[in-house]
Amino acid sequence: MHSNGHRPAPAVAVSEFTEDIVGRQAITGPRYRRAMVILGGLFVLGVIGFIVRAVTDGFDDRLPWGYLAATAGYLLTTACAAPLAIIGLRAIKAHWRRPLARLAELYSLGTVVVLAIFVPLMFLIPSAVDRRTMYFQSSGTSGLPGTLGRIPGAPQAYDLALLIALVVAAIGLVWASTRPDRVLLGNRRGVHRGRWWGSIKQWRVTTVGIGLIGAIYFVTLIGFNSMYSLDFAMALVPGWKDAIFPAFQGITALQGGLATVIVSMYVLRRFGKMERYIHMEHFWAASKPLLAFCLLWFYFGWSTFIILWYGRMPVEQNVMQLLYFGPYSVFFYGAFLLCFVAPFLTLLWNSVRKSCLGPTVAATFILIGNLSDKIRLYAGSWSVPNEVITDHALEVVPAARYPDAFDIMMMAGGIAGAIFIVLWMARRVSIISIWEMSEGLRLRVVRPFLRTHVSVLGKPE
Amino acid sequence: MAQMLGLFKEEEAEAAANATEALERAGYSNEHFEVLTGSPYPEGAFGEREVKHKLYVFPFMGALLGLSVALLLTSATQMAYPLIVGGKPILSMPAMTIIAYEGTMLGAILFTVMGIFFESRLPNPSPGIYDPRITAGYIGITLTVSDDRVNAVDQLFRRAGAADVVIQR
Structure with a gap:
């Protein structure tokens, strides 16, 4: 045993692990049922909130929908971004990813909820023609600085196309990575469906394919997140010009995605009784990039802020008020404290990082702070009326619109919907990837070394 | 046999x-x-x-096809509506780049998924x-x-x- 009391987790036999997970799949526990009822109820409430909002406010005014836009932005940078952590770890062949891979990949199906939210939001955004967008569309009659003929459907059609690509990538990723386990679970029920035998070629194609789809999912998510933040936030505020903002949103996605994985990992370990497979080492390992992402959050956030703050040109002053110190300042301070200050000060200490609870607390701060950040950005920019979005500068800072009951219902419903899908899928395929874990367990042994024990890991690649 | x-x-x-x-x-x-x-x-x-497998070919083929379709779409629509504003060229590369990127991604994704499907089934179509x-x-x-x-x-x-x-x- 080490002087600090840490000892590698004992090795588990592949057959023992498989039987344990398959056995768990056969039982639907009361906690699972309760969680599904609560999440399903919240999702239904969200749908009711949406219907009431549509009936009472319609789709003419963008203002009442700002919190729904923030929900889509939040899901993009948390649930949908969770697979990014695993895709990255898989690319660098980090073996500690194995118990978390399936959980993170299932979160990619949150893109379906984003698609459902995105479709009505599309109708609230005006065409790119005669507006300052990255599509440079001009009708030629307004005198506004468009530089070309029309590309029809901008920006909605192209944002939608990329989101559909993301949903297809998510479904492809989940389909490919769950295929061997679906066959295993089917065989246990006496059903062999599909054309999966487990040949060497099938394994090779599956592992390479997951890597390829994962890489494409990564690029597409960062791309769509950038376009969503540009078309559904920045382009709606006259005078807001910031080349770093999409990259900043990319960093919030990496941070929020990893935070989602850590919190889910804790819930799975604590309430899903997975202590044998999810160890403190997983939290410890995940806490290090999380700390780095907190610092990157500050770096990119500061870079976007300093342009407005130091330049302080007349055209920028009201933009700064809207985004930072004006009506939505409480959300800005909330985001700054919870996405940077609190998690940074928490994760600074090795003794905190080297625990299950410490990184989980920091990740929880980040998930709350991320929501605050999205409210500041989307509810803020959606409060700018259509009549002024083609102006050169924001002349009047619109008043804050705090969420009402229907906004809260829609936000809770959207978030609950994404988690509901993950849990629903977890009953159909195991929440821990059986084949990926089996591969890893086979390559790991615990051996005595002098007065302690060490974990010996085979790395065939 | x-x-x-x-x-x-x-x-x-x-x-x-x-x-x-x-x-x-x-x-x-x-x-x-x-x-x-x-x-x-x-x-x-x-x-x-x-x-041996050819899975790496699929995303490249899909990306190439998606890129071609996107460039065709954006060029054709702009050429069909040749409006010159401020003396700038009809075809605007910055705007076309966005749609080209989307087409490339969509094509790559679809073909990769198809690639996994075909490569893990073929050349052995019978269950055996x-x-x-x-x-x-x-x-x-x-x-x-x-x-x-x-x-x-x-x-x-x-x-x-x-x-x-x-x-x-």
């Missing part, structure tokens, strides 16, 4: 590797037999042949011999032999340590 499947317990994976060597000594090259497992093993663990015990951890070695060699291969598998041999004529 008969299809044969030798099944080896997971904890006796060494026996499966020995069986593939015995098969090679008996005149079956590693082109003739296939190793089936419930989870991936390191490449070459059973002395099997190097797996299979045993559900493989997903329970057993290692299977499957091959097709002439009827007069069934007994010899059966003995070979059993001598190597097979837990069971399944024969399908």
